[in-house]
Structure formats: C-alpha cells, structure tokens
Amino acid sequence: MEYRKLGNLEISTIGLGTLRTFDVTSDEDIAVRSHIVDNCLSNDINLIDCASAYGNAEKVVGITTQGRRDKFYMASKVRTEGKEAGEAQIAQSFELFQTDYIDLYQIHNMIDWKTHLPTLEAQKEEGKIGMIGVTAMVDEAYPEIVELMKTGRIDTVQIPYNVMDREVEKELLPTAEELGTGILVMEPLKKGRYVKDLKSQPDLTPLAEYGIETWAQALLSWVLSVPTVSTTIPATSRPERINENAKAGTLDALPQELRDYVREETERCL
Numbered sequence: 501m502e503y504r505k506l507g508n509l510e511i512s513t514i515g516l517g518t519l520r521t522f523d524v525t526s527d528e529d530i531a532v533r534s535h536i537v538d539n540c541l542s543n544d545i546n547l548i549d550c551a552s553a554y555g556n557a558e559k560v561v562g563i564t565t566q567g568r569r570d571k572f573y574m575a576s577k578v579r580t581e582g583k584e585a586g587e588a589q590i591a592q593s594f595e596l597f598q599t600d601y602i603d604l605y606q607i608h609n610m611i612d613w614k615t616h617l618p619t620l621e622a623q624k625e626e627g628k629i630g631m632i633g634v635t636a637m638v639d640e641a642y643p644e645i646v647e648l649m650k651t652g653r654i655d656t657v658q659i660p661y662n663v664m665d666r667e668v669e670k671e672l673l674p675t676a677e678e679l680g681t682g683i684l685v686m687e688p689l690k691k692g693r694y695v696k697d698l699k700s701q702p703d704l705t706p707l708a709e710y711g712i713e714t715w716a717q718a719l720l721s722w723v724l725s726v727p728t729v730s731t732t733i734p735a736t737s738r739p740e741r742i743n744e745n746a747k748a749g750t751l752d753a754l755p756q757e758l759r760d761y762v763r764e765e766t767e768r769c770l
C-alpha cells in the first residue's frame with residue numbers, strides 16, 4: 501500500500517468510505533462490516549471516513565473498530581445549522597465512535613461553516629481533534645473553498661473527482677498542491693455507477709502491464725495517478741471488494757495517455 505501525507509499523518513492512498521454501506525442495524529449486517537474492517541487491516545488501509553448524517557454508520561464504525569481504534573485514522577463530519585446543534589453533533593461522533601480523539605473532523609458540504617469552524621478550531625486547540633476539513637459536492641462551492649484554503653484555517657478538503665467529474669483540476673487541486681492541503685477524493689466510482697452500470701465491457705488489455713485487473717482498479721488508479729490527491733475512499737458493502745480496491749493503492753501511477761484511455765473507455769461503455 502502506498503501512503504501519502506495528509507497534514508502530519510501518513511495515510512493509505514485507499515481509505516474506506518461508509519456512506520450508505522455502513523448504515524446498517526442487524527447483527528448479521530454489522531458482522532459483514534466487521535469483516536470489511538478486518539480486510540482493511542489486512543490490506544494496510546488506515547483511514548475510515550464517516551459522517552453524522554450517515555444514519556447508523558458512525559455507530560457501526562465504533563462497534564467494528566472496537567479494540568483496534570489505534571489501527572485507524574478516523575474522520576467524521578458535522579452537518580447541521582447553529583452552534584449548539586453543531587456542538588451536539590460533534591459530541592455524538594466521539595460517543596458513537598467510542599473514542600476521545602478524532603483525527604479529522606470535516607464540515608459537511610460547507611453547511612453553516614462560519615459557525616462550525618470556530619467550534620472545531622477550539623476542539624483542535626484542546627487536542628480533541630487532529631485536523632479540520634471541509635467537504636463539497638458541487639462545483640459552485642469551489643471558489644469559496646479555495647479562498648478558505650488560502651486562509652490556512654483548514655487542513656483538508658474532500659471533493660468528488662473521477663474520470664468524468666474533473667472541475668477540481670482547474671483551480672482547487674493546483675491550489676492544494678501549492679499550499680500542501682490534504683485532498684480526500686469521494687465518489688471515485690461515481691457511487692459504483694462507472695463499474696456496475698456499464699453497457700459493455702471495457703478492454704483492460706493496455707492496463708495489464710500496470711497490474712490492473714478490474715475496471716474498479718482502473719478508475720481508482722486514474723484518481724491516484726494525481727500526486728496532489730492524498731487518498732480516495734471507495735465504499736463497499738462487500739468484504740472481498742476491499743482486497744480488490746486496495747490493490748489500486750499498490751500500483752504505479754498511470755501515464756497520461758493511459759489515464760486518457762481509462763476516461764475514453766468509460767465514456768464508450770456507459
């Protein structure tokens with residue numbers, strides 16, 4: 501597994517997303533998530549991203565990392581309006597994760613960020629939070645995020661970046677490179693659509709010499725071939741896919757012509 505800098509941490513280039521996939525309640529479903537966490541460990545994945553807004557996911561992350569909290573860097577997000585509601589949501593993340601320290605705390609989709617940022621800064625000062633980040637899903641949010649990055653008040657930004665969604669290449673990624681801001685890439689597989697909803701089978705032949713065996717690995721490798729990206733966090737409900745996805749974090753960067761090929765093949769097969 502390749503590790504890259506995220507602030508002062510060395511994080512695995514493949515992390516674990518938990519949106520929808522960890523929002524489960526039955527013992528049987530939680531046991532499967534525990535197996536997912538086992539496979540993260542055996543594949544040297546050391547980052548789990550979650551959020552207050554992901555239903556039962558924070559609780560399930562807390563249960564499945566119990567006794568092995570120190571093996572992972574954990575991230576969550578606040579998504580509400582108002583100072584008191586924000587403080588309550590952040591406090592609940594600590595409780596559900598069953599921890600007294602959260603490595604990265606993010607402001608979800610920049611919602612009420614002017615209120616939550618001072619709260620998180622105070623908690624970082626107290627040593628309860630390691631780093632502060634923001635996340636965004638829409639291109640319109642990027643100019644404000646770029647300005648915020650330049651103030652030095654945030655350590656990381658989480659954005660969508662994949663073969664088709666490339667708006668961040670214009671300004672956000674170059675600014676992150678200049679400032680050393682950590683970049684977490686969400687939706688590397690476009691919620692799985694660019695793997696599961698293809699109408700025809702992409703031709704993997706030109707990618708074989710890079711060790712790529714599946715289309716998911718091609719898409720993940722496309723993202724990680726940009727050195728400004730610190731990590732990407734595909735989510736899955738299937739333990740065996742952790743092994744498949746983690747392999748993308750062990751491969752050499754693709755040259756630009758093969759990145760172009762992966763994009764063109766995705767377009768052709770969609």
Ligand SMILES: NC(=O)c1ccc[n+]([C@@H]2O[C@H](COP(=O)([O-])OP(=O)(O)OC[C@H]3O[C@@H](n4cnc5c(N)ncnc54)[C@H](OP(=O)(O)O)[C@@H]3O)[C@@H](O)[C@H]2O)c1
Pocket residue numbers: 516517518519520521549550608609635636637658685686687688689690691692693695696716717733734735736737738741744745
């Ligand atoms: N605003 C925000 O802050 C925000 C927004 C979106 C996402 N995120 C974060 O980013 C993470 C990733 O985004 P995402 O979960 O929306 O999308 P994603 O990682 O692009 O796609 C997840 C989907 O891909 C499928 N998948 C995973 N590995 C696969 C493989 N090897 N082959 C085929 N299918 C595969 C999974 O289905 P199976 O379960 O069937 O494997 C899952 O449904 C989230 O979990 C969350 O932590 C943050």
